Amino acid sequence: MVSSAPFDLPSAPLQLLTLDWLQQAGVEVAVLRLDRVDPELSGNKWYKLSHHLAAAREAGCPGLLSLGGPHSNHLHALAAAGRRYGLSTVGLLRGTEQLTPTVADLLEFGMQLHWLGYGGYRARHRDDFWTPWLECYPGYRCVPEGGGGLVGALGCIPLVAQLDAQLGELGWSDHHGWWLAAGTGTTLAGLVIGEEGRRPVFGALAGPPSHAVARQLGNLLGEAGMPDGGYLLLDASRGGFGRFDSALISFLKETEHASGIPLEPVYTAKAMMALRLYVEGGYFSRGTRLVFVHTGGLQGRRAALAQWPS
Ligand SMILES: Cc1ncc(COP(=O)(O)O)c(C=O)c1O
Structure with a gap:
């Protein structure tokens, strides 16, 4: 039995992302800054x-x-x-x-x-x-x-309502889908459950695509009494979990510089880089509005970026 959370869940700020490749493709992206909800209990x-x-x-x-x-x-x-x-x-x-x-x-x-x-x-x-x-x-x-499993996923459901309550601040009446990094797929499952099939959720896999995450996700949605759908998993792993190449690190630094939003290389930079690939590849039509969830993890930058001095 899952109890209701006695802690006030923090509300994450929403921020428009202005980057050349988005403007060129006519795609709008707002970032839900879970990295900013708390200095220690950050992200998802x-x-x-x-x-x-x-x-x-x-x-x-x-x-x-x-x-x-x-x-x-x-x-x-x-x-x-x-x-x-x-x-x-x-x-x-x-x-x-x-x-x-x-x-x-x-x-x-x-x-x-x-x-x-x-x-x-x-x-x-x-x-x-x-x-x-x-x-x-x-x-x-x-x-x-x-923090995986149904209990973890249920904790992510409120993100859907939190986001909906803020869309008007951007002048958006709606959006066309979520984009976020996926490890176990738990956060993604929470969004899928909260959406109840309204908007698709794109999960950029931080590890190599294996049937395990997809299977786990199907099981988790089944446990929640939901059909196994409403999401798409895509490979964003760039050679493996926790593996970094120089193109990824350059992209991370350029994106941070252009947007003012800090990223880390294991999850969020890979998810953003996969988004650029899809946007530049014409996957989304002009006028599409997406919400990119910044899932945090910035504490991990210290060790990861120490390998790549600027
Ligand atoms: C920063 C960050 N982003 C994304 C994820 C992936 O989340 P999930 O395992 O819920 O798919 C994790 C792992 O929990 C993470 O630490």
Whole structure:
């Protein structure tokens, strides 16, 4: 049973994007700046975590347990939320112990860390994965990797109404679709559920297209009692999850400079670059209006862009 979120979900500002390639194609794009909703609980994380936090608090859980990599935006947001709301947090990390800027923050936020190695992390899909951890941390709430699953998706549904309430500020009476980065596809699923088939949702995959995300998405929508449709997944991965090439980094820097909107290379810059490809390829007719969701993740820039000094 999913409880209603006791936290006031923040409302993200909406900003028109003015870029040459959009103007040339006659396509209008507004950016829903989830990156600006909170300095620590940034991006889609606030929304994906909201029901987990509410349920943990309502059930009187001592804390929350989750897992991710050493640059995980999800663990970063969970640790920040735990500190803010007085809930302990435990992070199970992929790989061997290392001190990335993200890990330094997790420690500062008071998250208890355990390094699982790579083999140990792969075991996360096993049914009994959480059992020993719950013996160590009784009563803790387990949050799936990336805040995924139906509980995470339900937290993203309010984004649809939030956006609708703001369209008039841009002088828009409506828009023709959503565009956003997709990892697990959870945020996208929340939008699809909220849209109930009205407007399509385009998911720019940050990892290589595999049947796993599509299958997961179909299952998730099924669990929500929705048909498996209303979205399109497209490959934005450029050679793999977390892989950066110089064209991507140049695009990121140029786009930031021209728009004043900061991006990061793992999700948002790849999603924007895929959008440019589709726009320049004539996929959208003149007069199309799209909403690009800035899903945050800017804390991850520190390590990612350190490889590419300007
Ligand atoms: C910045 C950013 N954008 C997009 C995503 C992908 O979100 P989802 O897993 O809900 O598809 C993530 C991962 O949660 C993320 O950290």
